[in-house]
Amino acid sequence: MTDSMTFGARLRAHRERAGKTRPVLGGLVGRSAEWVKALENGRLLPPRLPMLLRLAEVLEISDLADLTGDQSLPVASVTRAGHPDIDNVAAAMQRATAPVGEPTPVDVLRGLVDQAWTLWHRSTIERTEVAAVLPGLLADAQRSVRRLDGVARRQALVELARVYHLTQLYLAHQPCPELVWLAADRAMLAAQEADDPCAIAVAAWYYAHVYRGSNQTDAAEQVLVDAAGRIDPAADGEQLARWGQAQLGIALGHSKAGRAGKAWRAWDAAEGAGRRLGSGYAHPWLMFGPAACATYAITIETDLCRPGEAVRRADTADFRALPSHTRRAAALIEATRAHLLNRGEVAAVHLLGRALRESVDTVRHHPYARTVALELSNRPGTVGEDARDLALAIGVPG
Structure with missing residues (x-):
């Protein structure tokens, strides 16, 4: 970008860099392809701040100055509200060494992690509730992985991965995107070290979120395909649920990339898994099931810019x-x-x-x-x- 570039030229450059057509960009912000064209050609004045922010979010522009050429305004300063307890959780994530002390027995650790996930799903202020327990839970899980051996250590690694997933959810949309990547990466490493296919599948689901968020849809698909290949959906309900969730993640990546056919084929596979699990089924902490598939279909249609559907x-x-x-x-x-x-x-x-x-x-x-x-x-x-x-x-x- 050069200082002399008009708003329209900047918009077009960012749109093309993001690989979005005018109809797609217009649809994602609730406008037409002609509206986008008029902005790019200078026939319309730049929109007001709320629409500028939506354009910046869709085009993954971090500073509004990159789009407008005016004074700096970090997009996150308006769109991302830092949670009051973010510093405590960030400090726990950034701890370089595992805490010292006695390990927590695996069955106790699993119960503590289950309780934290229940807080996340059952509270109307889930970030506030979970932030109160995450630093201690991270310390317990890390300490246990360090001190336990054999099967118990592998089980503790699975629980550590689940704590990192919850931490990633807490950190999402906070003004520290690097910690979201760190949580996803550590969860995958823990799951792989545990050598647990079901844990790896869930880690792939959460890793795919950060890949899609950075427009790396092919990488998101690959990590999910690899993980789903490790699972036997015919073995039991738990494996079927995690396989179905992986298919749902694949569908979300294809829809974001505008690949409608592939998106709906993957969604059909996920929805079929949900139906086999039962009409009222919902995984106790992943929440995969028929209801989740139905609501993610809204996301898919919206990402594909099909407003009626x-x-x-x-x-x-x-x-x-x-x-x-x-x-x-x-x-x-x-x-x-x-x-x-x-x-x-x-x-x-x-x-x-x-x-x-x-x-x-x-x-x-x-x-x-x-x-x-x-x-x-x-x-x-x-x-x-x-x-x-x-x-x-x-x-x-x-």
Whole structure:
């Protein structure tokens, strides 16, 4: 980029670097391909701050100055709200050596990890609840892996991987993306050292999240394909669930890359696994099951820029079938995306409000939820009034 480049030229350069067509970029921010073309050609003035932020998020631009050519404004300063306990969790993650002391018996450690996952799913302030136990849980798991031997050590490694997965979820959308990568990497190393195919499959699911977040969709697919190949879905329900979740991750990568056929083939495989597990099944901490497949279908349709189908999926999804406040809130945010893609602003505000009632922490720390609340707060009438109330509750700066 040069200082003399216009906003339109910068937008086009970033769009092409991201490998997105005008229809795709327009669809992802709720506008048309002609609108994008008009911006790039200078026939329209640059949009207001909320839309600039949405463009920057979609194009993975960290500083708005790279898009506008004006003064620096880190996108994360608006879209990412740091949790009050982030420093404590970050310090625990960055500890260079394992804590000294006696190991925690594996069955006790497993129970503690289960309790932490229950907090994550059952609380409406899940980040706050989990942040209180994560530093100690990381220390317990690391200490046990260091002091135990043989089978017990392998079992402790599996639990350590689960703690790192939970830490990755806590760190997501926080102003420290390097720690998200660190959590994903350490979880995979622990699972591989345990030589546990089921643990490796889950580690691949979470590693794929960070790959997709950095636009490395092929790498995301590969890590999931490799992990799924280690699992026998016919062996038992646990392996079937983890195989199905891997297929779901593959589907999400293909949809982000715009490969509709491959996305739906992988989703069909995941949905078939969910059906075999039973209509009311939900994995106790991964939450994979038929309800999860149905809500991820909303994400797939939205990423593929098919607003009509995305809204249809959103309107027929049974969000209450997800036994997790944070998963329901995340799914409702995806439904918000679908309706806004279809110009349904009233529905979008309503769904975002429902998401906030499910989990304050999920909505408050979700970049899309924050930018949408800010954007819609500028609308006239009841949409703007309700959106301003939401923005205030979320803590978005006006």
